[in-house]
Amino acid sequence: MKFKLLIGALLAAVLLHTGCASAIGNELEVVFTKSDIQDAIDKAPKSAVIVDGVLVVSLDANPIIALGETPNRIGVSARMSLQVAGAQPIPASFSGSAGLVYNESRKAFFMEAPVVDSIEAAILPKAWEAAARIAISNQLDKTFSVTPVYVLRENGNLKERTARQLLKSIEIRKDAVVAKFAVL
Numbered sequence: 118m119k120f121k122l123l124i125g126a127l128l129a130a131v132l133l134h135t136g137c138a139s140a141i142g143n144e145l146e147v148v149f150t151k152s153d154i155q156d157a158i159d160k161a162p163k164s165a166v167i168v169d170g171v172l173v174v175s176l177d178a179n180p181i182i183a184l185g186e187t188p189n190r191i192g193v194s195a196r197m198s199l200q201v202a203g204a205q206p207i208p209a210s211f212s213g214s215a216g217l218v219y220n221e222s223r224k225a226f227f228m229e230a231p232v233v234d235s236i237e238a239a240i241l242p243k244a245w246e247a248a249a250r251i252a253i254s255n256q257l258d259k260t261f262s263v264t265p266v267y268v269l270r271e272n273g274n275l276k277e278r279t280a281r282q283l284l285k286s287i288e289i290r291k292d293a294v295v296a297k298f299a300v301l
Contacts, residue, residue, distance in 0.1 A: 143299055144285060147269065149226075150293045154191065154266040155182045161264040168252045172245055173200040177208075180257070185291030190214035191228055193257065199238055199249060209238035211253055215261060217294065219284045225265035226287075226296070231257035267294075 183192030
């Protein structure tokens with residue numbers, strides 16, 4: 118037990134000395150920004166979603182990410198097109214949010230449980246709005262579950278290699294996400 122504490126203290130001292138991390142007690146913080154998350158989302162594939170063979174929802178652009186708008190959630194919004202049963206597509210937009218989860222086995226962070234809160238479209242029938250919200254939420258969930266927004270690289274800097282330990286907490290702030298890991 119004393120050996121682990123000694124190793125943890127030595128590692129924290131080395132990390133602080135090299136300027137690679139902020140370590141408090143037996144914690145190591147890894148910080149990534151909105152820009153890091155947006156870059157990962159921009160690399161994810163886009164696809165159309167068809168609901169009941171009648172409603173087609175197509176993202177016109179990758180979702181835009183916002184931090185700190187809702188406690189412990191990442192804001193998500195995008196422009197899209199909605200097309201009902203062969204009619205002309207209508208422009209629309211949605212806004213919602215998603216959580217953030219750390220996958221220990223993949224050593225990566227993923228957005229999870231996206232929820233579309235609102236859809237704005239000039240002529241979308243109210244009857245189709247709920248179906249569109251569900252379709253968009255499901256499509257975002259499929260994309261977010263396979264596209265990590267941040268990966269702790271095995272060959273990364275000393276801070277990332279060290280952080281590949283046990284996650285203690287995730288805090289979504291206005292300007293960045295702070296993940297705290299236990300230093301063993």
